[in-house]
Amino acid sequence: MVKISVMYPYAEGKTFNMEYYETKHMPMVAQFLGTNLVKYTIEKGIASGIPNQPLPFMAIGTFYVKSLSDYQAAIAPNRDAIRADFPNYTNITPVILVSEVIK
Amino acid sequence: MVKISVMYPYAEGKTFNMEYYETKHMPMVAQFLGTNLVKYTIEKGIASGIPNQPLPFMAIGTFYVKSLSDYQAAIAPNRDAIRADFPNYTNITPVILVSEVIK
Numbered sequence: 001m002v003k004i005s006v007m008y009p010y011a012e013g014k015t016f017n018m019e020y021y022e023t024k025h026m027p028m029v030a031q032f033l034g035t036n037l038v039k040y041t042i043e044k045g046i047a048s049g050i051p052n053q054p055l056p057f058m059a060i061g062t063f064y065v066k067s068l069s070d071y072q073a074a075i076a077p078n079r080d081a082i083r084a085d086f087p088n089y090t091n092i093t094p095v096i097l098v099s100e101v102i103k
Numbered sequence: 104m105v106k107i108s109v110m111y112p113y114a115e116g117k118t119f120n121m122e123y124y125e126t127k128h129m130p131m132v133a134q135f136l137g138t139n140l141v142k143y144t145i146e147k148g149i150a151s152g153i154p155n156q157p158l159p160f161m162a163i164g165t166f167y168v169k170s171l172s173d174y175q176a177a178i179a180p181n182r183d184a185i186r187a188d189f190p191n192y193t194n195i196t197p198v199i200l201v202s203e204v205i206k
Contacts, residue, residue, distance in 0.1 A: 049199025096152025
C-alpha cells in the first residue's frame with residue numbers, strides 16, 4: 001500500500017482551519033480518488049516531541065491508496081480545483097511525501 | 104489517540120537501514136511502551152509528491168498511544184538506550200511530531 005502524506009509545516013503567521021479541512025477539503029479530494037482510496041486520515045500537530053523545538057507540522061492529511069499511478073491519474077485533472085481550495089483553510093504551502101507502508 | 108511520529112529527513116549522504124529499524128529498533132522501543140501502545144507503523148519514503156522536489160523523509164516510524172504522559176514517562180528512563188541504538192541504522196537526526204488523531 002502507498003501513502004500520500006500532505007504535510008503543513010508550522011511557521012510564525014501560518015494559519016490552518018481544521019474544521020474546513022476535515023468537513024470540506026479532505027472529503028472533496030477523497031471523492032476524486034474513487035475506489036483506489038483505501039482510507040484517509042487527518043492529524044493535528046500538537047508539539048515537537050523534542051523539548052525546546054518548534055512544532056514541525058500544524059496538520060497532516062494522509063491518503064492510503066492501492067496504486068500510486070491511479071492516484072496521480074485521478075489528481076491530475078483536479079489539481080486546479082484542489083489548489084483553488086487551499087486559501088479556504090490555510091496559507092501554508094504543503095510538503096508532500098509519497099511512501100510505502102512497511103508495517 | 105495520540106501519535107508520535109519519528110521522521111527522518113532526507114539529505115545528501117544520509118543513510119537508513121530499514122531492516123535493522125524494522126526488526127531491532129522499533130520492537131525495542133515498542134517494548135518500552137507496554138500497554139499504552141495501541142500500535143506502531145513504519146513507512147519508507149519513496150519520493151516527493153511534488154515534481155522536482157527532493158524526497159522529504161527517508162523513513163517515518165509512528166507510535167499510536169493512549170496517553171502522551173505515559174509515553175513520556177516510559178521513554179524517559181530509556182532515552183539513552185534508544186539514542187545509543189541510532190548509529191546502528193542511521194546517521195540522521197530525526198524530527199519528532201506529537202499529534203492528535205482527528206480522523
